[in-house]
Amino acid sequence: DAMVIQNPRYQVTQFGKPVTLSCSQTLNHNVMYWYQQKSSQAPKLLFHYYDKDFNNEADTPDNFQSRRPNTSFCFLDIRSPGLGDTAMYLCATDFSSARTGELFFGEGSRLTVL
């Protein structure tokens, strides 16, 4: 089945130790998003790729980086995680420039920073 797959589902890391989360999609969507969702909070957009064009949200910390080597894959790199980065990280896709697309989410990667 076409879907959005995130790995790992659960990641525990130490303060300051870099971590990479991955997202792959078989939907052939041209837009990929990364959201951060802390406990009982709204998903917060970090950045998105429109094809190869990277779009960073103004308040996304420099600690967060992303790569999209091809249409199917996108990575979230957290260079020096802090305790406040403990959260669920959600990858989503859509095929849209028409501002009407539903988002297809993966199951998320739950990151715990100790």
Place this chain on the structure above:
Amino acid sequence: SQKIEQNSEALNIQEGKTATLTCNYTNYSPAYLQWYRQDPGRGPVFLLLIRENEKEKRKERLKVTFDTTLKQSLFHITASQPADSATYLCALDSNSGYSTLTFGKGTMLLVSP
């Protein structure tokens, strides 16, 4: 700044009743609004989209209304079932020039047998 408000308290209802969830927004003129369902520890799942020129949308037991004057959307689940228990998020397009969404915190719905 843009703000989306959903009732932070959980909504408890009995099976068979209609659940009504509210999404209010300020400092916004969204072209459309979406509703998602999120189960614990999982990613959100799209339910319905309603555009600014639509008053009401239905899908099976779900109904969404959109009042751009009141800046409010109501989400109804009729004949609710325990399996409907989840958190429901509303999301609006962010007027950023891209098709990005801004989400509310969501309201947890608990349907008891």
